[in-house]
Amino acid sequence: MFLCDYHIHTPRCGDAEGDYEEYIQEALQKGITEIGFSGHSPQYFLPKGERKRESAIPEEELSTYIQEVEKLREKYQGRITVRIGLEVDFVPGKEEAMYSIVDFYSWDYLLLSVHYLDGWPFDHPKYIGRYQEEDINEVYRRYYRTLKMGVETGVFDVVAHFDLPKKFGFLATETIVEVEEVLQSCREHNMVLEINTAGFYKPIGEAYPSFAILEQANKLGLQLCLGSDAHRPHEVGRSFDTALSLARSAGFQNLVSFEKRKRTFYPL
Ligand code: ZN
Ligand code: FE
Ligand code: FE
Numbered sequence: 001m002f003l004c005d006y007h008i009h010t011p012r013c014g015d016a017e018g019d020y021e022e023y024i025q026e027a028l029q030k031g032i033t034e035i036g037f038s039g040h041s042p043q044y045f046l047p048k049g050e051r052k053r054e055s056a057i058p059e060e061e062l063s064t065y066i067q068e069v070e071k072l073r074e075k076y077q078g079r080i081t082v083r084i085g086l087e088v089d090f091v092p093g094k095e096e097a098m099y100s101i102v103d104f105y106s107w108d109y110l111l112l113s114v115h116y117l118d119g120w121p122f123d124h125p126k127y128i129g130r131y132q133e134e135d136i137n138e139v140y141r142r143y144y145r146t147l148k149m150g151v152e153t154g155v156f157d158v159v160a161h162f163d164l165p166k167k168f169g170f171l172a173t174e175t176i177v178e179v180e181e182v183l184q185s186c187r188e189h190n191m192v193l194e195i196n197t198a199g200f201y202k203p204i205g206e207a208y209p210s211f212a213i214l215e216q217a218n219k220l221g222l223q224l225c226l227g228s229d230a231h232r233p234h235e236v237g238r239s240f241d242t243a244l245s246l247a248r249s250a251g252f253q254n255l256v257s258f259e260k261r262k263r264t265f266y267p268l
Pocket of ligand 1: 009
């Protein structure tokens with residue numbers, strides 16, 4: 001059976017541990033047939049002096065990252081398919097710099113992530129205090145408006161951790177209509193949704209996105225892929241059984257595979 005893990009970090013990101021091959025070995029052990037590395041994109045949106053190694057691949061190491069994964073793709077050919085992707089931060093107003101990262105290489109796929117709202121890294125535990133000062137519903141609305149702008153650039157393949165602001169358990173107290181708008185926009189721009197299992201291990205204790213969003217997405221005809229968001233080798237493919245049963249109960253029938261941005265569908 002086809003099984004992919006498309007959201008895996010690497011030691012080049014600075015916040016991930018272990019060697020590439022440990023991640024691959026873990027995937028092999030867990031019966032994963034396709035593994036995609038998706039390092040954090042260089043922080044193109046910050047001035048060079050303010051970029052932090054612990055949350056991104058430094059721009060000058062991007063080609064090394066690619067070469068390293070290309071080598072492993074060769075080495076493991078026939079045993080496991082290795083894809084080369086990138087988790088790209090979307091920051092409104094910095095699109096031009098972003099395109100230089102997007103065009104840097106013939107990526108197998110690009111994950112779209114929003115980790116910053118007006119410079120606030122809202123999913124970083126260090127900045128969790130800021131939630132006390134914010135109107136939580138407004139945080140969600142701003143997040144989804146930003147995400148929609150990312151979708152509309154048309155350069156991404158997959159929306160990563162769709163409902164990320166729920167990470168620490170702060171939930172919106174109103175219906176956020178923007179959710180539906182982003183999903184519609186995903187359909188228009190042919191974006192794939194990721195079930196990201198890291199959420200099970202965060203205070204919220206559930207996958208991204210929620211089951212309700214998965215059902216909505218399925219009704220709109222969106223397609224699906226799986227990602228563990230592993231930052232350590234043993235995290236590869238974690239909770240994938242649960243993710244698969246969530247996907248099936250939400251009505252999904254396929255998983256998507258990417259090769260140089262071209263898609264193949266495999267039955268779930
Ligand atoms: Zn990371
Ligand atoms: Fe992320
Ligand atoms: Fe990630």
